[in-house]
Amino acid sequence: MTDRFVHEHGASRVVFGVGALDRAGDEVARLGARRVLLIADRHSAAYADTLAGLLGDRVRGRIRETATHVPGALADAAAEKAAAHDADLLLCVGGGSATGLAKAVALRTRLPIVAVPTTYAGSEMTPIWGSTRDGRKETGRDPAVRPVTVIYDPALTTALPATLSAASGMNALAHLVEAAYAPRLSPLTAAVADQGIRILAEALPRVVTDPEDMAARSGALQGAWLAGWVLGTTTMGLHHKLCHVLGGFFGLPHAATHSALLPYVTAFNRGAPRLGRVARALGATDAATGLWDLRATIGAPAGLAELGFGAAEIDKVAGLVAAEPPAGPRPVEPAGVRAILRAALDGARPATAEDTP
Numbered sequence: 001m002t003d004r005f006v007h008e009h010g011a012s013r014v015v016f017g018v019g020a021l022d023r024a025g026d027e028v029a030r031l032g033a034r035r036v037l038l039i040a041d042r043h044s045a046a047y048a049d050t051l052a053g054l055l056g057d058r059v060r061g062r063i064r065e066t067a068t069h070v071p072g073a074l075a076d077a078a079a080e081k082a083a084a085h086d087a088d089l090l091l092c093v094g095g096g097s098a099t100g101l102a103k104a105v106a107l108r109t110r111l112p113i114v115a116v117p118t119t120y121a122g123s124e125m126t127p128i129w130g131s132t133r134d135g136r137k138e139t140g141r142d143p144a145v146r147p148v149t150v151i152y153d154p155a156l157t158t159a160l161p162a163t164l165s166a167a168s169g170m171n172a173l174a175h176l177v178e179a180a181y182a183p184r185l186s187p188l189t190a191a192v193a194d195q196g197i198r199i200l201a202e203a204l205p206r207v208v209t210d211p212e213d214m215a216a217r218s219g220a221l222q223g224a225w226l227a228g229w230v231l232g233t234t235t236m237g238l239h240h241k242l243c244h245v246l247g248g249f250f251g252l253p254h255a256a257t258h259s260a261l262l263p264y265v266t267a268f269n270r271g272a273p274r275l276g277r278v279a280r281a282l283g284a285t286d287a288a289t290g291l292w293d294l295r296a297t298i299g300a301p302a303g304l305a306e307l308g309f310g311a312a313e314i315d316k317v318a319g320l321v322a323a324e325p326p327a328g329p330r331p332v333e334p335a336g337v338r339a340i341l342r343a344a345l346d347g348a349r350p351a352t353a354e355d356t357p
């Protein structure tokens with residue numbers, strides 16, 4: 001039981017349900033906004049059209065281009081567009097990249113955000129922003145970038161292909177798993193994390209079997225909400241650090257990288273007291289192999305090599321990560337990071353707890 005913690009969570013209004021997209025007009029009106037900048041990724045163009053129809057002339061400008069890890073130049077241009085239209089609200093629809101671009105604009109302009117997520121990344125619930133310049137990913141926390149309203153509509157996720165759904169689900173699970181060894185974890189965050197893992201472990205296999213199963217989609221999106229909430233209320237460790245380095249320096253796809261690494265970082269941290277609760281929430285006896293098994297069941301990306309990461313880069317990553325080691329249950333040294341990356345290269349099942357020396 002945790003006995004020392006500081007718990008803080010910002011207030012986002014959450015509107016959840018099939019058809020919730022139709023509430024966007026009312027939600028924007030509730031905030032008194034009249035000049036909206038609409039940001040959407042390519043795959044969400046049709047949802048953005050629906051939003052534009054609902055909002056009418058309150059939409060003053062549209063941004064149709066987003067990119068993973070929010071390149072600084074893209075964010076600068078979007079902020080200029082917000083200023084040119086004298087926008088008083090940012091409305092984003094799409095995956096974490098669309099939310100991330102809205103956050104980067106909010107960071108520069110302090111404009112409020114209404115977010116409509118279409119993946120399970122969880123960014124919409126956090127005060128965390130990220131941006132990339134010169135191959136280096138910078139992140140920070142600022143309450144001003146946390147969306148004030150989040151509209152979760154499971155119907156918007158049925159177009160997310162099974163493989164992307166599985167990868168994005170592993171991304172959400174990563175937030176929930178890393179909370180297990182966050183310093184000064186509050187009992188509230190711990191309970192939410194357990195529940196998020198249970199929901200995702202149940203929903204994701206059904207989502208990939210039938211991407212149109214609305215009940216499963218609803219479950220997965222609720223799990224993603226809890227994962228984002230957990231990410232926003234606590235701090236992350238080695239796993240997220242590794243993903244940021246691999247994404248920032250090597251341009252690896254965000255969700256797939258989470259999927260490729262999670263079982264091995266969890267195996268590295270074996271012995272952290274709360275990982276037993278993670279295992280139980282997964283319905284497994286060991287968190288690392290339980291995550292690997294779930295990953296295999298849902299066909300999520302396995303193997304960093306498949307994502308274009310080569311063994312030759314392992315030393316560089318190990319050096320970068322160990323130079324600024326994150327807090328965690330075990331000291332992070334280059335040898336440990338190298339072992340994780342080697343194991344993650346081909347994606348083989350981690351040794352069971354009994355096999356681990």
Ligand code: NAD
Binds near residue numbers: 123160
């Ligand atoms: P993404 O937003 O890049 O989307 C991945 C792909 O899926 C894109 O091609 C997108 O157009 C497509 N897509 C999105 N929704 C779709 C749908 N419903 N149907 C079909 N295709 C769809 O990827 P992501 O994994 O959602 O987000 C990754 C980004 O979010 C990264 O930059 C990551 O750093 C950031 N992130 C930030 C936080 C935070 O708290 N700041 C948390 C999680 C992720």
